[in-house]
Every structure is written in structure tokens, then in C-alpha cells.
Amino acid sequence: TTSREIASQPDVWARALTDAHTAGAVLGQPGDRTLILGCGTSAFVAESLAALREAAGQGETDAAYASEWRPGRRYDRVVAISRSGTTTEVVDALRLVPDGPVRAGILGVAGTTLDLACDESLVLDYADESSVVQTRFPTTVLALARASFDEDLTGLVEEGRTALAAPLPVRVQDYDHFVFLGTSWTYGLAQEAALKIREAAQAWSESYPALDYRHGPIAVAHPGTLVMLFGALDRALAADIERTGARVWHIDADPLVQLLQAQRLAVELAESRGLSPDRPRHLTRSVVL
Ligand code: F1P
Numbered sequence: 559t560t561s562r563e564i565a566s567q568p569d570v571w572a573r574a575l576t577d578a579h580t581a582g583a584v585l586g587q588p589g590d591r592t593l594i595l596g597c598g599t600s601a602f603v604a605e606s607l608a609a610l611r612e613a614a615g616q617g618e619t620d621a622a623y624a625s626e627w628r629p630g631r632r633y634d635r636v637v638a639i640s641r642s643g644t645t646t647e648v649v650d651a652l653r654l655v656p657d658g659p660v661r662a663g664i665l666g667v668a669g670t671t672l673d674l675a676c677d678e679s680l681v682l683d684y685a686d687e688s689s690v691v692q693t694r695f696p697t698t699v700l701a702l703a704r705a706s707f708d709e710d711l712t713g714l715v716e717e718g719r720t721a722l723a724a725p726l727p728v729r730v731q732d733y734d735h736f737v738f739l740g741t742s743w744t745y746g747l748a749q750e751a752a753l754k755i756r757e758a759a760q761a762w763s764e765s766y767p768a769l770d771y772r773h774g775p776i777a778v779a780h781p782g783t784l785v786m787l788f789g790a791l792d793r794a795l796a797a798d799i800e801r802t803g804a805r806v807w808h809i810d811a812d813p814l815v816q817l818l819q820a821q822r823l824a825v826e827l828a829e830s831r832g833l834s835p836d837r838p839r840h841l842t843r844s845v846v847l
Pocket of ligand 1: 597598599600639640641642643644645648690691692757841842843844845
């Protein structure tokens, strides 16, 4: 299931890009102060969306883990992201929002508790998944948001298909430690990639803002470490990492295609360890307390 959903991403992105214009408003009108909330994968998507919206000049945008957020700053709009629409901490956070801001949802399923608690929802049912481990829902939300901010994504679908057509250029058995680095909106992708490795393959993974990696965490890098760089290649950083004996993996492609390759890495790693990525330990599709 997980592998099939990973492979379906270019087609699902293509579908999303045809109605990008309908999606922009869910994050607020230009100038709106927006807060985006989520848990797990959806918290990382929230972080990436906040960085993208601010960089696009759309207005001040905060992101928070739903479980940590408490009312304080004033917002024009609070956006809840949740594939399932039932995650307890997200539902609870939305209930804490004082009267005033518009409550909006970016959801995978219509008619859920969150959908009913929102004033408006963008339901991406075609990107919903049956697997526990999220793959295409988060990438589709991000593709849609970037297109709605007028980013040119014409090459994205083809780049995704090309990546999927070739075997991964990494031998997963060579590594016992996986690090993912990103900057600006790709830091959310790096965190999401590291989560995939933990969820699907029960392996040791970490994620950091790219340049912060040199400020401590690089101390545990060793020849069994694979460090994946998201976004553009920083040659100086890559050289520093390689000096530790760790391997640097950078793909010259759109960051969403880089994440797709990290998802494939997680599946291959799980299988090489005799685990099924479709049955991650201790996890359910939606965490309802
Ligand atoms: C959030 C989430 C997932 C995680 C697991 C449990 O789900 O934490 O990120 O992979 O499936 O749920 P949701 O609120 O987006 O449905």
C-alpha cells in the first residue's frame, strides 16, 4: 500500500495542479495573519507552508504543533491540517481558538470531526491514503500551496516520474544512521523524511536546519551515516560532512521529488530489515486519545 501510494504521487500532483487556483484562499487572503496547526507529518507540513506563505509575501504566518499551541497571539485565520480529520490534539486546539479568526481545514476526508468544526475546508480526498505512514497527502498539500503562490511547477510531475523509473542510487544496507537537512520550507521536508525512516523502518534518523548540523550533531556522523540534503546543494556543507566519512546524498530535483526519494529509501530500508512499511510498530492511521 505505502509503495503504491508513493508511486502514485506524480499523478496525484498532476490532478492537484489543475485546481490550484481553488486552493490558495484556504491559507488566507494576502495580508491575513495565519496560524497553521497539525500533528506528526501534518505539523511538518504546517512548518513548510508557513515558510512558503511568508516567502511568497502573503502575510505573517506561524506554524505550531497542535499539542503545544495555546491561545496568545491574534490571528485572522487558523488552519488545521489533518489527513484523517480526527486527530485529538488538532481537534482540541481548534476548540481553544477564541472567537474571531476564520477556522479552516486542509483535510483528506470530508464530514469528519475537524471538517465539522471548521468554517471552511479544502478536502483533498483524491490525495487521501489507506496507509498509516503518510506520503502523498503531505506532498500534494505542498504542491497545491506552491502552485497557488504562483510558483512554476510545470516540471514537477515529469521529474517525479523520472525519479520513480530508476532504482534508488543508494544501498540502504550500507547505513545505520540517517540524517536529513533542509532550510526554509525544506526544513519541514527534512523532518518529514526523518519521520518516514522512524515510522516505516524503525531506524535511527535525525533532522536539522542545514547549517545547524555543524553546530554539534555532526559529532556523531560516521561512515555508516547517510546525510540527505534538501533544496539546493551547499557545497561547503557537503564537504564538511564528507570529511567525517559520512555519505552525502543530494538529488538535483524539486524538493518534493527529493522527499519522494526519501520515502522510497524508508520503504527499502524497512524491507531490508524484514519489516513491512504497511504495518509500522505502535502506530495507527489516526491517533485518537
Ligand atoms: C497525523 C499523524 C500522522 C502519523 C500517524 C498518526 O495524522 O500523526 O502524521 O503518520 O499516522 O497520525 P493526521 O492528523 O494528519 O490525520
